[in-house]
Amino acid sequence: MGCSSSVPDRASGRSGGLNPENSAADSKNLRVKLVLLGDSGVGKSCIVLRFVRGQFDPTSKVTVGASFLSQTIALQDSTTVKFEIWDTAGQERYAALAPLYYRGAAVAVIVYDITSSDSFAKAQYWVKELQKHGSPDIILALVGNKADLQEKRKVSVQDGTEYAEKNGMFFIETSAKTADNINELFEEIAKRLPRPTSS
Amino acid sequence: MSCGLSSLSSSDELDDFNPRTSPSTPPKPLEEELASLALTLPHPQLLSDQDDVNGVSDGFEADRSMFGIQQSDEEMRVGLVFEEHVGGNSVSVVEGATEGSDGAGVVWGRTNSEIEVDRPASPSSSGYAGERGSSSASSGRSEMDGVAEDEIQELRDDASDGENSNSVPSWVPGKRHGDEDDASISWRKRKKHFFILSHSGKPIYSRYGDEHKLAGFSASLQAIISFVEDGGDRVKWVRAGKHQVVFLVKGPIYLVCISCTEEPYESLRGQLELIYGQMILILTKSVNRCFERNPKFDMTSLLGGTDVVFSSLIHSFGWNPATFLHAYTCLPLAYGTRQAAGAILQDVADSGILFAILMCKHKVISIVGAQKASLHPDDMLLLANFVMSTESFRTSESFSPICLPRYNPMAFLYAYVHYFDVNTYLMLLTTNSDSFYHLKECRIRIETVLLKSNVLSEVQRSMLDGGMHVGDVPVDSLPRYRTTSHLGQQRAPSEFPERFKESNAGMGGPGGLWHFIYRSIYLDQYVSSEFSSPITSRQQQKRLYRAYQNIYASMHDKEIGPHKTQFRRDENYVLLCWVTQDFELYAAFDPLADKALAIKICNRVCQWIKDVENEVFLLGASPFSW
Numbered sequence: 001m002g003c004s005s006s007v008p009d010r011a012s013g014r015s016g017g018l019n020p021e022n023s024a025a026d027s028k029n030l031r032v033k034l035v036l037l038g039d040s041g042v043g044k045s046c047i048v049l050r051f052v053r054g055q056f057d058p059t060s061k062v063t064v065g066a067s068f069l070s071q072t073i074a075l076q077d078s079t080t081v082k083f084e085i086w087d088t089a090g091q092e093r094y095a096a097l098a099p100l101y102y103r104g105a106a107v108a109v110i111v112y113d114i115t116s117s118d119s120f121a122k123a124q125y126w127v128k129e130l131q132k133h134g135s136p137d138i139i140l141a142l143v144g145n146k147a148d149l150q151e152k153r154k155v156s157v158q159d160g161t162e163y164a165e166k167n168g169m170f171f172i173e174t175s176a177k178t179a180d181n182i183n184e185l186f187e188e189i190a191k192r193l194p195r196p197t198s199s
Numbered sequence: 200m201s202c203g204l205s206s207l208s209s210s211d212e213l214d215d216f217n218p219r220t221s222p223s224t225p226p227k228p229l230e231e232e233l234a235s236l237a238l239t240l241p242h243p244q245l246l247s248d249q250d251d252v253n254g255v256s257d258g259f260e261a262d263r264s265m266f267g268i269q270q271s272d273e274e275m276r277v278g279l280v281f282e283e284h285v286g287g288n289s290v291s292v293v294e295g296a297t298e299g300s301d302g303a304g305v306v307w308g309r310t311n312s313e314i315e316v317d318r319p320a321s322p323s324s325s326g327y328a329g330e331r332g333s334s335s336a337s338s339g340r341s342e343m344d345g346v347a348e349d350e351i352q353e354l355r356d357d358a359s360d361g362e363n364s365n366s367v368p369s370w371v372p373g374k375r376h377g378d379e380d381d382a383s384i385s386w387r388k389r390k391k392h393f394f395i396l397s398h399s400g401k402p403i404y405s406r407y408g409d410e411h412k413l414a415g416f417s418a419s420l421q422a423i424i425s426f427v428e429d430g431g432d433r434v435k436w437v438r439a440g441k442h443q444v445v446f447l448v449k450g451p452i453y454l455v456c457i458s459c460t461e462e463p464y465e466s467l468r469g470q471l472e473l474i475y476g477q478m479i480l481i482l483t484k485s486v487n488r489c490f491e492r493n494p495k496f497d498m499t500s501l502l503g504g505t506d507v508v509f510s511s512l513i514h515s516f517g518w519n520p521a522t523f524l525h526a527y528t529c530l531p532l533a534y535g536t537r538q539a540a541g542a543i544l545q546d547v548a549d550s551g552i553l554f555a556i557l558m559c560k561h562k563v564i565s566i567v568g569a570q571k572a573s574l575h576p577d578d579m580l581l582l583a584n585f586v587m588s589t590e591s592f593r594t595s596e597s598f599s600p601i602c603l604p605r606y607n608p609m610a611f612l613y614a615y616v617h618y619f620d621v622n623t624y625l626m627l628l629t630t631n632s633d634s635f636y637h638l639k640e641c642r643i644r645i646e647t648v649l650l651k652s653n654v655l656s657e658v659q660r661s662m663l664d665g666g667m668h669v670g671d672v673p674v675d676s677l678p679r680y681r682t683t684s685h686l687g688q689q690r691a692p693s694e695f696p697e698r699f700k701e702s703n704a705g706m707g708g709p710g711g712l713w714h715f716i717y718r719s720i721y722l723d724q725y726v727s728s729e730f731s732s733p734i735t736s737r738q739q740q741k742r743l744y745r746a747y748q749n750i751y752a753s754m755h756d757k758e759i760g761p762h763k764t765q766f767r768r769d770e771n772y773v774l775l776c777w778v779t780q781d782f783e784l785y786a787a788f789d790p791l792a793d794k795a796l797a798i799k800i801c802n803r804v805c806q807w808i809k810d811v812e813n814e815v816f817l818l819g820a821s822p823f824s825w
Contacts, residue, residue: 040503045594049594061590061591061594062503062505062589062590064504064585064589064591064597064599065599065600065601065614066597066598067594067595067596067597068597068598068635068639069595087595089504089599091500091501091503091504092500093482093501093502094600097600097611100600
């Protein structure tokens with residue numbers, strides 16, 4: 001990765017790069033860095049905008065670099081989790097720069113489009129990349145988006161489930177268009193977050 | 200990941216690397232002589248222009264006449280020296296222009312090829328040399344495949360004639376006519392094509408049509424370029440009937456424009472340079488390495504999703520003077536307001552930010568740069584175009600790698616982008632890929648100060664009030680005191696909307712002045728008047744813009760220029776240009792305007808701009824080096 005060489009001062013103890021400072025503030029109020037990865041056009045931005053703003057815009061807007069958004073959710077055990085979300089661009093030219101965004105992330109959400117086998121292959125590429133270069137204890141979620149387009153489905157639920165299980169990932173199918181399973185995705189992630197032991 | 204674009208930025212490298220000069224320009228090429236030869240038969244209208252000019256100049260000494268402008272006011276030292284190049288025999292005949300070239304009607308422009316034509320007896324008095332093209336050739340049949348084989352008619356694709364009176368016309372983002380290819384009649388009728396291709400002939404970008412379907416056409420373009428290159432030569436342009444084909448070779452990247460818009464070669468070449476710059480802004484020049492590794496590398500995927508960036512840039516070639524003036528423009532603001540914005544930007548820039556830029560659409564509110572760092576106006580144009588044309592920047596704050604081609608074409612910088620409102624946005628550029636959270640904090644500080652000091656509301660107000668109106672050119676000889684109103688207007692437009700409307704609907708300004716552009720050479724900035732009646736439709740604005748572009752090219756023509764002044768009358772306008780050490784003025788008047796009066800009005804305009812310069816320009820504390 002050419003990118004890592006460009007930041008010589010990263011290892012020298014600067015405050016965590018693109019990671020929020022003082023992450024995981026206390027046991028009741030968690031703060032977590034989450035990155036979305038996946039092929040272009042699978043709906044990463046749509047998932048984020050549905051989750052953060054409750055909106056869905058059918059006109060496709062290509063993400064450039066990465067957009068930063070945050071959203072806080074409250075869990076039933078009265079803890080709150082603030083997601084600091086990096087919605088990355090899916091274009092090939094940004095692939096080399098992806099470490100900039102996933103470095104230090106506690107959660108990576110890898111998205112594919114259930115109507116595109118290519119995007120499923122690309123998702124597997126990202127899983128391997130993160131297993132190699134991501135944080136060792138990163139939580140990986142595999143998301144099959146556009147679940148509303150059943151008639152055009154190319155990737156079966158079983159394929160998704162099997163691949164996720166093999167790689168120790170959490171799997172869910174969503175539709176940003178209908179909002180189906182979007183909140184569930186983030187709630188499930190929140191539940192899996194390690195809680196700080198000391199308070 | 201077939202091509203890893205590595206980011207190479209290191210602050211040391213960037214500090215030292217501070218190019219201001221454009222890529223090496225070859226010594227004055229013979230091509231320019233050829234270019235002037237293309238003017239075999241001037242447009243009839245052009246002939247009458249010359250008659251007119253000559254007629255006017257009869258009463259003066261050989262080729263220099265002075266219009267002394269006596270002002271009662273001693274302060275008014277602006278005097279316009281009018282210089283005319285009387286070239287009565289400007290119609291030069293090209294001998295054998297078509298001999299030796301591949302087909303009748305095709306004129307080849309080369310850097311160092313043998314000359315096949317005689318030099319013209321004297322350059323045309325019209326600065327339009329080379330721009331009108333050889334009308335004798337237009338009837339000739341070209342053998343260039345796919346360029347002019349069919350009878351090509353101009354297609355009026357600006358359907359919005361007479362409807363849109365905004366200065367920045369409505370424009371549909373993204374690629375249009377993506378279903379076309381070179382076999383489509385509609386594709387062939389497009390007035391202006393732009394192509395990017397690789398040195399192996401693979402299409403990278405096409406303004407119209409599907410790149411993949413244009414593989415064959417792209418290969419033909421490549422063949423032309425390499426055919427000439429094999430002879431140790433370089434093709435710069437080809438004329439085929441009404442069409443001009445302009446080539447630009449940038450290492451493994453070839454850029455081609457095919458146009459029947461009659462724009463000068465220099466303008467089209469400049470546009471290709473900008474398109475190349477836009478590509479570098481997205482990818483850096485390190486993309487060349489992909490071609491070193493694999494000459495047949497397919498680059499289209501690397502530019503995925505950027506159609507809209509290029510189409511927006513190409514669109515701006517038709518309305519944004521910055522694309523040929525190589526200068527930027529500011530949003531008119533009270534001096535104090537701009538100072539307040541500059542102060543807070545300076546404050547954050549001291550904390551390791553390379554450039555802090557606050558803009559409203561394509562107009563600058565303020566810019567601050569780190570010490571020794573300078574930002575080229577072309578880089579600003581490309582950066583603003585990139586940000587404005589990309590919808591995702593409006594959705595939320597973003598952090599994206601970008602490259603400033605004139606600053607360092609090899610390295611990525613990181614841009615933090617945030618919109619304060621629909622039109623106003625902040626860009627913070629840094630070499631440090633880890634500084635997102637720092638930049639975010641800076642933005643919050645900036646936003647707080649801008650809100651507190653009402654800068655953002657002043658920006659909105661300025662957007663509504665608009666810039667300089669030709670109707671406001673001071674005509675009285677009363678001494679003008681520093682007025683407190685917006686740009687020295689005698690009224691506050693927002694308080695008298697009726698009056699405001701009325702002046703907009705009037706017939707331009709005094710002396711038949713319709714529009715002007717003033718470029719300050721030291722500041723790298725320009726200011727242009729708002730469009731007013733009768734230049735109201737999109738079509739009319741574009742035509743005037745093209746006329747400016749032509750006259751700009753002729754003023755800066757290396758062969759017959761540069762000129763100090765030029766007065767040109769045709770059926771559409773009187774255009775008056777005046778270039779001094781400090782500024783360039785381009786003014787358009789009613790075609791029936793009186794010459795002496797027009798000159799007088801130009802002096803008034805210059806004085807007016809001097810009076811309001813601290814509102815219309817960003818003065819001092821600028822990152823531009825000079």
